Amino acid sequence: MIEELLRETFTSHETLAPAPDEVRARIAAAARRRQWRRMSIGGTAVALVALVLLGAGTLVRPDVLSRPGGLGGLGGGPDGTRPVPSTPITFLLVGTDRRAGTDANELARADAIVLAHLPAGGGAAYLISIPRDELAGAEKLNGVYARGGVAALRAAVTARTRIPIDGTLELDLAGLASIVDAVGGVDLCVDGRVVSYHRPGVVYEPGCRHFTGMEATDYLRQRMSMPDGDLGRQRHNRQFLEAMYTKVAGADLATLANIARKADGRLRLDLGVFKMAELFAAVRGLSPGDVIGIEPPATFEGLTPAAVDLWTAVTAGTLPQWVAANPGRVS
Amino acid sequence: MNYDEFAATRLPALLRFAVMLTGDPDTAADVVQDAMVKAQVAWRRVIASEQPDRYVRRMITNTYIDQRRGSWLRRVVLRADPAEPPAVRDHGEATAERDHVWSLLATLPRQQRAALVLRYYENLRDAEIADVLGCSVGTVRGYISRALATLRLDLPAVLSEESAR
Numbered sequence: 001m002i003e004e005l006l007r008e009t010f011t012s013h014e015t016l017a018p019a020p021d022e023v024r025a026r027i028a029a030a031a032r033r034r035q036w037r038r039m040s041i042g043g044t045a046v047a048l049v050a051l052v053l054l055g056a057g058t059l060v061r062p063d064v065l066s067r068p069g070g071l072g073g074l075g076g077g078p079d080g081t082r083p084v085p086s087t088p089i090t091f092l093l094v095g096t097d098r099r100a101g102t103d104a105n106e107l108a109r110a111d112a113i114v115l116a117h118l119p120a121g122g123g124a125a126y127l128i129s130i131p132r133d134e135l136a137g138a139e140k141l142n143g144v145y146a147r148g149g150v151a152a153l154r155a156a157v158t159a160r161t162r163i164p165i166d167g168t169l170e171l172d173l174a175g176l177a178s179i180v181d182a183v184g185g186v187d188l189c190v191d192g193r194v195v196s197y198h199r200p201g202v203v204y205e206p207g208c209r210h211f212t213g214m215e216a217t218d219y220l221r222q223r224m225s226m227p228d229g230d231l232g233r234q235r236h237n238r239q240f241l242e243a244m245y246t247k248v249a250g251a252d253l254a255t256l257a258n259i260a261r262k263a264d265g266r267l268r269l270d271l272g273v274f275k276m277a278e279l280f281a282a283v284r285g286l287s288p289g290d291v292i293g294i295e296p297p298a299t300f301e302g303l304t305p306a307a308v309d310l311w312t313a314v315t316a317g318t319l320p321q322w323v324a325a326n327p328g329r330v331s
Numbered sequence: 332m333n334y335d336e337f338a339a340t341r342l343p344a345l346l347r348f349a350v351m352l353t354g355d356p357d358t359a360a361d362v363v364q365d366a367m368v369k370a371q372v373a374w375r376r377v378i379a380s381e382q383p384d385r386y387v388r389r390m391i392t393n394t395y396i397d398q399r400r401g402s403w404l405r406r407v408v409l410r411a412d413p414a415e416p417p418a419v420r421d422h423g424e425a426t427a428e429r430d431h432v433w434s435l436l437a438t439l440p441r442q443q444r445a446a447l448v449l450r451y452y453e454n455l456r457d458a459e460i461a462d463v464l465g466c467s468v469g470t471v472r473g474y475i476s477r478a479l480a481t482l483r484l485d486l487p488a489v490l491s492e493e494s495a496r
């Protein structure tokens with residue numbers, strides 16, 4: 001009977017079935033990617049926070065927003081009176097080298113790593129560069145990111161600095177260019193002659209000038225032609241974040257949302273326990289002068305032992321004193 | 332039942348089902364992955380159906396049937412080294428015949444193959460097959476009879492054996 005033959009044919013080919021464990025792992029990975037895609041494309045809320053984080057360096061102003069109740073009181077009314085933690089908040093910002101025209105899920109290396117820190121006392125946002133060439137074990141931090149993603153990088157940075165990290169933001173070159181163009185470009189002061197390694201013939205001469213998204217993206221990538229290499233690039237990145245904050249400070253919610261949506265799919269955000277509204281409500285509280293860039297004690301080889309004092313100051317809430325004692329490290 | 336329990340207990344059977352539909356392990360893994368990711372995201376809806384297994388099988392079947400020629404092309408043309416079926420040690424006559432039927436299944440329209448798998452592998456009743464395929468019982472019977480007719484055409488040995496009995 002052909003029916004019988006069919007049954008036997010099916011049963012005898014059961015051995016072709018793929019190994020469940022392998023497929024389960026693939027499903028889990030695909031589900032995570034999909035989750036990310038949802039979050040990053042997902043709309044206004046997420047994009048808005050991203051911009052807030054980018055622009056302000058981060059965001060909540062605890063002295064304005066903190067209310068009794070601490071972390072337990074998160075998620076109150078819609079009127080900006082919701083309680084937020086009066087604890088320090090730190091986000092890990094990662095600028096990657098993934099370019100336009102590539103798959104948004106493609107692995108990338110971390111060109112820029114910045115801790116955006118808001119002290120418990122409020123009134124300021126600190127942008128602390130972390131050298132991407134810093135060794136974490138046998139591997140550089142940008143390699144840690146390329147291999148293990150933002151979770152691995154986050155763990156490595158925390159292990160090194162002992163600073164608890166509350167959330168992460170990843171933005172690639174394409175997203176960066178889109179956001180800069182969406183705000184109509186950004187004004188930066190070039191502090192030393194920079195020859196583009198990626199755009200042959202292009203030179204950024206010292207002096208203040210206007211940058212389009214493409215120009216800013218190219219400028220921020222450069223390190224080869226600078227005497228201080230990656231340290232110079234880190235400085236440019238901090239200058240850029242400060243300039244972006246100047247640019248968007250005072251913008252209303254709808255405007256910010258429209259701007260941020262331009263980076264759809266090119267940024268990833270992990271808010272931790274925070275809600276978008278909480279982060280947004282505070283950003284208007286900071287003036288551009290409150291955003292302070294910090295270059296940690298480091299040489300070409302990486303962080304020096306003196307960096308420990310900086311990490312301690314962050315966790316102890318004594319950053320203003322550290323800044324006062326190390327004026328040369330503030331940009 | 333939550334998603335993890337479902338995946339832990341049902342995944343092997345779903346993969347076997349998928350390999351019967353698609354005929355090769357890689358495509359089977361792809362369609363199951365696709366369906367399971369969707370199921371995970373919409374788990375509440377899957378559970379609300381009260382038959383999560385049937386629900387996911389329907390998703391797998393639809394993914395298989397809807398696979399466009401483009402993806403088939405990609406699979407065939409771009410995969411440099413197509414997965415070979417595992418070597419069969421005892422290549423007796425019965426085994427050879429089953430392998431022949433297996434290769435013939437690949438020539439059937441997808442709805443017809445799906446109907447065969449649901450009836451002769453999953454042992455579903457025609458009404459249940461119609462539910463999975465989203466068509467009428469009459470259509471299911473049409474698929475199956477046409478599929479069997481095609482197979483008989485290419486299996487003269489089986490036919491002669493049948494008539495000899």
